Amino acid sequence: MMHLNDTKSQVKGHHLTYTEHIEIQxxxxxxxxxxxxxxxxxxxxxxxxxxxxxxxxxxxKLVNGKPIN
Numbered sequence: 001m002m003h004l005n006d007t008k009s010q011v012k013g014h015h016l017t018y019t020e021h022i023e024i025q026x027x028x029x030x031x032x033x034x035x036x037x038x039x040x041x042x043x044x045x046x047x048x049x050x051x052x053x054x055x056x057x058x059x060x061k062l063v064n065g066k067p068i069n
Contacts, residue, residue: 016043016051024051 016024020041027037034052038045 016047021051024048028052 020043023041024037027040034048035045037043038048041048
């Protein structure tokens with residue numbers, strides 16, 4: 001049985017879902033790499049890179065390799 005939220009079967013060119021945005025934010029807060037997140041979501045790492053660059057997800061800011069608030 002296929003779930004409606006099954007993100008592993010996304011068709012190329014489709015937008016990320018709200019759930020995927022939340023998952024990306026959560027994984028970024030846990031210091032997961034974009035490639036790890038892409039693999040978990042079944043998406044291209046380029047899609048995740050673009051999403052993080054657009055700042056639609058949380059991105060940790062670093063100064064000299066240390067997080068700032």
